[in-house]
Amino acid sequence: MTCAVVKTTAGKAAMLDVEAGEIMHPGVGPLVEAQQLYVQQSRLQERLAGQHEPLVLFDVGLGAGSNAVAAWMAAAEVSAPAARLHIVSFERDLSAINLALQHAADFGITEQVAVAVRGLLHEGAAEAPHASWQLRQGDLLACLADETAKADVVYWDPFSPKTNPDLWTVHAFALLRAACGPRAQLFTYSASTTVRVAMLLGGWCVGVGDAIGDKRATTAAAMRVEDLRQPLTTPWLKRLTLPEARMPVDAGPDALARVRACPQFNI
Secondary structure, X not given: OOEEEEEOOOOOEEEXXXXXXXXXXXXXXXXXXXXXXXXXXXXXXXXXXXXOOOEEEEEEOOOOOHHHHHHHHHHHOOOOOOOOEEXXXXXXXXXXXXXXXXXXXXXXXXXXXXXXXXXXXHHOEEEXXXXXXXXXXXXXXXXXXXXXXXXXXXXXXXXXXXXXXXXXXXXXXXHHHHXXXXXXXXXXXXXXXXXXXXXXXXXXXXXEEOXXXXXXXXXXXXXXXXXXXXXXXXXXXXXXXXXXXXXXXXXXXXXXXXXXXXXXXXX
């Protein structure tokens, strides 16, 4: 992957994948999006303060490191946390994080955090009193199948279905679900109907996530519908009958019937 640092229309630094033509965090800037869409929405600090077992975070699509860095910094700010944060970052190409490290100030990477990033890149792991961080480099689906840790929180932030079609399928979300704990929650920037269907068919309960920048909504998912603030309800199903509605590539011919049968629509 060939990367370049560019400026958004808002004047914020962002990472461009030159070959794919896609920009990471194109709206409000990398650290702001990471903090608002992922860290705050997942109540990361509140959970660290309120539970005693380690909190496992799957950072899917390390990219320029913004989501993991924001989580690492947020954990460090928790006063006398009861739990320790354990981040597992998944990425096949480390070009973006290496370039972000060269432009540390633009990507909110303080010198203290840079030490952790260098440890991650050189040793595959980093340690601090408040958190641990491990790298899983390679094909995501293969890494998920082999992962022994069970996620409590997932930040799902790979490039789009156009660039990474295999990562937005029913199979991918089913595989992720199998690698999660019983009360796991997932957050992603996508609000695509197709992606939400893939999550539903992959066994997730799915809801509307917070707006960010020019995105009026994102997506939140959970193992249990009661852990969603705004679950999708029966009226949303009408979208699936529109002419422009597209099902995931691996949904199967009975996809609509199976979505309608999902428990969250029959409460």
